Amino acid sequence: MSTRRTRSLIHSEAWGISLWATLAFAIGSLLVFWGLQSFVAKDIQRRSDTWLSGEVEVLGDVAGITPKDRLYDKVVREVAELASREVPNRDHSAGNGSDSVFFLQVGTDGRDALWVGSEDRASAFAAIQSVPTRGDSPYDVRIKGFGTPFRVATIQVADGSHIYLGLSERDELRVLRNLRLRFLALWLVIVLLGFLVVFYATWRMLRKVDNIAVVAAHIGRADLSSRVPAPGGNGEIGRLARTLNQMLDHIEATVGQLHTITDALAHDLRSPLTAIRGKLEAALLPGASTDPTERIVSAIEELDRLSDFLNTSLDVSEAKADALRVSRAEIDLASLVRAIADFFEPSFSERGCSLQIRIMEPILISADAALLHRVIANLLDNELKHLPPSRTVWVSVQAAQDVALFIVEDDGPGFDPDVLPHLFERRVKGKSSRGHGLGLAFVQAVVRVHGGSVEAINRAGGGIRISVSLPSADASGAIKHPVDALVSQ
Known part of the structure; x- marks a missing residue:
């Protein structure tokens, strides 16, 4: 990596953009995990409560139908031990699971009659007695000496005694803890990877901007022939x-x-x-x-x-150079041409020429009246200077598909064939011309600024035809510069 690229990497704005983007992603993913964890915890607890409610009903049925003889304690104890082996979410590598389940039967006199479990019997009984009756729904009980609470379900047997089945939340908390650890590791990897991806993409994008800035600065100091690098695509x-x-x-x-x-x-x-x-x-x-x-x-x-x-x-x-100052206004091209032609008509008469005007109806255009006046005057002045006596000049204005046409024709000798291809270039003039060769160049420049076009040809029957095409007022109003449109929004 070059020294310039290393310096660009160190001082790049991509660091700040990447940090903010990564922070937003990290916070968003944490919120998603918090919601996911809450959903998983509720689902695990729901399954545990379902298991407790089902097992305590089975134990209640067994206790209700088993005779109260010498085999009662043995039968109920074996059923309780069998239930402890079906604990949900149990870690099978930690043993048979009897240390996470207890069974307690309390007689009608309030004394515990039967106990199955590895926990302290007195502590479990005292903890259960200290919790107010919760009805049929399982509830949490904290037993002294155990760091995790027990989920307890209760049922009343037909003889009036109560059976309590407790399930430690140790396995549930272990599952949630493993989920948190795995998510934390995955979250760190994704956040780091996301930061690197965002940083690399942003740095590459900003490096293109930096290259443009470097080349632009060089162009401003040195020459105007260089150009900034333009990446492909439409970005x-x-x-x-x-x-x-x-x-x-x-x-x-x-x-x-x-x-x-x-x-x-x-x-x-x-x-x-x-x-x-x-x-x-x-x-x-x-x-x-x-x-x-x-x-x-x-x-x-x-x-x-x-x-x-x-x-x-x-x-x-x-x-x-597209730097001509144009003050546009809505003007009637027909009236403007008629007024200028009327002004030139006496001069044509003095030279023995005829100036005929063919204007049918008003035609509105959006243009600079002063510049357009000079264009029309230039064309008629050229006719006046170069047309031999006893010839005719026709001036017409007509509309054609969103454009206004101003046409000047004569029956003179026409343009020199050598001059005709270069007619609108500066300082190009005929052999007999005493001017500077700027009149038609000025006409073309002004017409182009107004969004129009000009054409000059030799007529088939002799003479010339110069046709100026300018956008009509409606067409000019529909054309809006992109920057003006953006500013107006």
């Missing part, structure tokens, strides 16, 4: 490990996205900032051939484009 520890690995995947992707953002922004900002700096420096030069105001205005326009580029890049990166 809680396995689910915990898989959840941690999924979280690490998300963190690694987010950190990687952050590195990509910083590297890309550093590269993309270098040229625009240099150009802006050059324009501003040229505006400060004395005797410049052009008006300095024009250079300053041009620099401000470059700064505006740069600001828009930064905002869009950050939004796309946040959406790709």
